[in-house]
Amino acid sequence: MAADPLSRVFAALADPTRRDMVARLAVADATVGQLAEPYDVSVQAVSKHLRVLQEAGLVTRSRDAQRRPVHLEAEVFDLMTAWIERYRRRAEERYRRLDDVLASLPDDDPTDPTTTERGTPS
Amino acid sequence: MAADPLSRVFAALADPTRRDMVARLAVADATVGQLAEPYDVSVQAVSKHLRVLQEAGLVTRSRDAQRRPVHLEAEVFDLMTAWIERYRRRAEERYRRLDDVLASLPDDDPTDPTTTERGTPS
DNA sequence: CCCTTACTCAACCGTTCGGTTGAAAAGAGC
DNA sequence: GCTCTTTTCAACCGAACGGTTGAGTAAGGG
Numbered sequence: 001m002a003a004d005p006l007s008r009v010f011a012a013l014a015d016p017t018r019r020d021m022v023a024r025l026a027v028a029d030a031t032v033g034q035l036a037e038p039y040d041v042s043v044q045a046v047s048k049h050l051r052v053l054q055e056a057g058l059v060t061r062s063r064d065a066q067r068r069p070v071h072l073e074a075e076v077f078d079l080m081t082a083w084i085e086r087y088r089r090r091a092e093e094r095y096r097r098l099d100d101v102l103a104s105l106p107d108d109d110p111t112d113p114t115t116t117e118r119g120t121p122s
Numbered sequence: 123m124a125a126d127p128l129s130r131v132f133a134a135l136a137d138p139t140r141r142d143m144v145a146r147l148a149v150a151d152a153t154v155g156q157l158a159e160p161y162d163v164s165v166q167a168v169s170k171h172l173r174v175l176q177e178a179g180l181v182t183r184s185r186d187a188q189r190r191p192v193h194l195e196a197e198v199f200d201l202m203t204a205w206i207e208r209y210r211r212r213a214e215e216r217y218r219r220l221d222d223v224l225a226s227l228p229d230d231d232p233t234d235p236t237t238t239e240r241g242t243p244s
Numbered sequence: 245c246c247c248t249t250a251c252t253c254a255a256c257c258g259t260t261c262g263g264t265t266g267a268a269a270a271g272a273g274c
Numbered sequence: 275g276c277t278c279t280t281t282t283c284a285a286c287c288g289a290a291c292g293g294t295t296g297a298g299t300a301a302g303g304g
Contacts, residue, residue: 014133090148
């Protein structure tokens, strides 16, 4: 149970029920019971889901008498977007470079004198 | 095993080994053996990881004799970022509105006549 | 003071997950 | 035609997951 933060966030959001809870918490804070209401599972199951979200840092909980209001912590999203954007950018850069190569290797039309000279020939 | 696409992508990236493979594939395509080399696990385990990444749409594979080069498909990232940004924005909007409320409810100083009138009473 | 509400803890259950080993499939090279 | 390389398939294993039920805890409300 000692996974790195990024793994915990991704794993937490890999469950559709938990994603839906996050979606609803983005609109307003809610108690465990309120969160459990729409789903066809026990309150205990929802409580477990919330613990997963909490340990992923996606959610915090306060006290209001017996109620434990849940609050969405949106900053953790940055962790994911940072990772995703990093490699997405890297991949796109690679494709861009590939496009350049393809663009520099034209039709090889022997009747076209502008294509007979190649850039960086070995 | 019939999970929705978003769950599959999140689940695929919840594993640090798979994330590392994606990171390396962002630099260059690689074969199963090349991908397996740095890790202290069997090639079969890596093959399984690749199947998970493939079913998540993160990766495609072609043929080169016995080799099966793996290629990163970066478009799937958009699926995640779209989801994340949607709810991040929603959450931030909510906080912004909360700030507005707090700003419109000033110090409540009884000696200050400008704070005695409240908007939308009752 | 009960009693009800709101929630968590604990134990259990079936399934999935990440890993293993062993065998098979598919090609290239001698 | 063998053999070596590369990869997958299949069976298995322990741990984690998502769910359940049942009991326990904490705090208001009659």
